[in-house]
Amino acid sequence: MDSKPTMSTSSLVLPKKPKGLKYFGIKLIEQRVLVLMSVPFLVWLFIFKYMPLWGWTIAFQDYKPAKSFGEQKWIGFDHFQFLFQDERFIRVLRNTLAMSGINLVLGFVTAITLALLLNEVRKVAFKRIVQTVSYLPHFISWVVAASIVQTTLSPDGIINQILLWTGFVEKGEEILFLGIPEYFWGIFGASSVWKDVGWNTIVYLAAMTMIDPAQYEAAEMDGAGRIKRMWYVTLPGIKPVIIVLLIMNIGYLLESGFEPQYLLGNGMNVDFSENLDIFVLKYGIAQGNYSLSIAAGMFKTIISFILLFAANNLAKRMGESRLF
Amino acid sequence: MSQSAAKAVSSKKSRIRSSNGDRIFDICNYIFLTLLMVVTLYPFLNTAAVSLNNATDSIKGGIYLLPRIWTLDNYAYVLKESTIFHATLISILRTVIGTIATVFCSAMVAYTITRQEYVLRKFVTIAFILTMYFNGGLIPNFLLIRDLGLINNFWVYIFPGLIGVFNLIIIRSFIEGLPESILESARIDGAGDFKMFYSIVLPLCVPVLATVALFSAVYQWNQWFDVFLYNSSNIDLSTLQYELQKILQNSNASLTTKSAGDAFANAGNSGANTVTPFAVRATMTIVASLPIIMVYPFLQKYFVKGMTVGGVKG
Numbered sequence: 001m002d003s004k005p006t007m008s009t010s011s012l013v014l015p016k017k018p019k020g021l022k023y024f025g026i027k028l029i030e031q032r033v034l035v036l037m038s039v040p041f042l043v044w045l046f047i048f049k050y051m052p053l054w055g056w057t058i059a060f061q062d063y064k065p066a067k068s069f070g071e072q073k074w075i076g077f078d079h080f081q082f083l084f085q086d087e088r089f090i091r092v093l094r095n096t097l098a099m100s101g102i103n104l105v106l107g108f109v110t111a112i113t114l115a116l117l118l119n120e121v122r123k124v125a126f127k128r129i130v131q132t133v134s135y136l137p138h139f140i141s142w143v144v145a146a147s148i149v150q151t152t153l154s155p156d157g158i159i160n161q162i163l164l165w166t167g168f169v170e171k172g173e174e175i176l177f178l179g180i181p182e183y184f185w186g187i188f189g190a191s192s193v194w195k196d197v198g199w200n201t202i203v204y205l206a207a208m209t210m211i212d213p214a215q216y217e218a219a220e221m222d223g224a225g226r227i228k229r230m231w232y233v234t235l236p237g238i239k240p241v242i243i244v245l246l247i248m249n250i251g252y253l254l255e256s257g258f259e260p261q262y263l264l265g266n267g268m269n270v271d272f273s274e275n276l277d278i279f280v281l282k283y284g285i286a287q288g289n290y291s292l293s294i295a296a297g298m299f300k301t302i303i304s305f306i307l308l309f310a311a312n313n314l315a316k317r318m319g320e321s322r323l324f
Numbered sequence: 325m326s327q328s329a330a331k332a333v334s335s336k337k338s339r340i341r342s343s344n345g346d347r348i349f350d351i352c353n354y355i356f357l358t359l360l361m362v363v364t365l366y367p368f369l370n371t372a373a374v375s376l377n378n379a380t381d382s383i384k385g386g387i388y389l390l391p392r393i394w395t396l397d398n399y400a401y402v403l404k405e406s407t408i409f410h411a412t413l414i415s416i417l418r419t420v421i422g423t424i425a426t427v428f429c430s431a432m433v434a435y436t437i438t439r440q441e442y443v444l445r446k447f448v449t450i451a452f453i454l455t456m457y458f459n460g461g462l463i464p465n466f467l468l469i470r471d472l473g474l475i476n477n478f479w480v481y482i483f484p485g486l487i488g489v490f491n492l493i494i495i496r497s498f499i500e501g502l503p504e505s506i507l508e509s510a511r512i513d514g515a516g517d518f519k520m521f522y523s524i525v526l527p528l529c530v531p532v533l534a535t536v537a538l539f540s541a542v543y544q545w546n547q548w549f550d551v552f553l554y555n556s557s558n559i560d561l562s563t564l565q566y567e568l569q570k571i572l573q574n575s576n577a578s579l580t581t582k583s584a585g586d587a588f589a590n591a592g593n594s595g596a597n598t599v600t601p602f603a604v605r606a607t608m609t610i611v612a613s614l615p616i617i618m619v620y621p622f623l624q625k626y627f628v629k630g631m632t633v634g635g636v637k638g
Binding site for chain 1: 343345346349350353354356357360361363364365366367368370371374385388429432433435436437439441442443444448451452455457458459460461462463464465466467468472483484486487516517518521542545546547548549553565568569571572575576577605606608609612613616617620621624627628
């Protein structure tokens, strides 16, 4: 109760602005309620977000869990060197880039297409139903989604049934989709699209509402049909949004996701399903090789950091709004 | 007749002429979008049908949209299983506690960084925003959690993800958009900062907090990885999603046998021999997604709002 209404006083007597530690201390005491409201979370932030960075030192050690920090043997970049000579790591890197590339291209193309089509729907009720249905899979967990995908692709799942009906496969010759390594990227891409395509349209649909209706009228005067209007008015209208999102997504090139690969992966498709995150998990948690898996994780974080920073700056330079 | 229909359309929407080509486009569009809905919904409906069908009958295959032999046995079996019942409780508990904690704490920090005169405002803001650019990674986080003694501990579901930077930014933007006059008058009345936050700002922020709460609740309900990573050796802390993940893992392992039938032995040990792993998986899938499927259509606009608010630069 006795804490003074600091803001009104300071805004009234603003001109004098003492500097220095003493001023800072006085202010801290004056604003102790604000301090109490935020500093505990600063401590939380430090512990949970900054402290783990300390763990990166392990990547440069021949880490033995039983020893203390001072007793660990330092070995420099040996683990990193090992990684880049490791066939498995190279394969994992390939899978990561391939899957995030597929996700990027497929995700953009499908979402933009769907947004364009939804934008052309004039019956508001129908549009709303399509939107509600297509957003739904975004909110279920990947565990549920993986279970559904597995059922759909199983030998007696609907996909094989359709192939049977249409005569592409014979009875008893059903395709074990998740058992064929080369199919994994496609399955991953398709299930990601199934899960998120609707949700990803939101940004584009929002951008489309900002397009000046006069442009459509002008295009129509010039004799442009629906498809031409989509191509020459709507698409250019959302171009800035597309560019920003594309640039921002480059920052996540090494984030190909973890859950779908882990949940749909199995012994047969491991050569194509294992990505960086799974590699880290398997080496680190399952085999207890902390040093190597931290080195791999560090590699990912640092590359992502650089990409994200570059992407952010690129977006800024192009005069687009940054993500943050 | 087509003339009048065209007129109706054109009067409704800004003089857009409806030519033949446009009409064909419209028809194709509606067909395509309907197909899309079918593709999106079919797997859910199929899974629901399997879960409501007699388990031994399902093995014969041929269950599509409707059960052949209706039964609730699968649900009875799943819900009678004490592990799953307990896991459901933990799922609910973490969703409720996690959501409340996240909303309250995020809002509180967001409020402090909207106070222009707060000396630590810049520092706190930057400290949080920086964490968007990096993270320690899986193993360092795991080692930290272990060293903090949070392994096999319920609170590992709550603490590590307490405040999301994204939430912080959207709440901050919302508070900054509130009319200054309300806050000012409360301050003149002598309200301290916590009182300001608790009785003025918090109630005014309900729209944005609802969005944050929804996303947080969905996250908590859907999460299985932290259970797997930290609490997998304590069955009392297992959640519904993790139980489903275990089932999935088992049927993944049995993929080579080509039959979904004999995946694992734990089904059927309660005397109800009519239950198969395949049916249990379908039933668990429905149980694990039902809360979201039921709640989501009514709250859709809040979800979408969160998405579009996030698009605006913080």
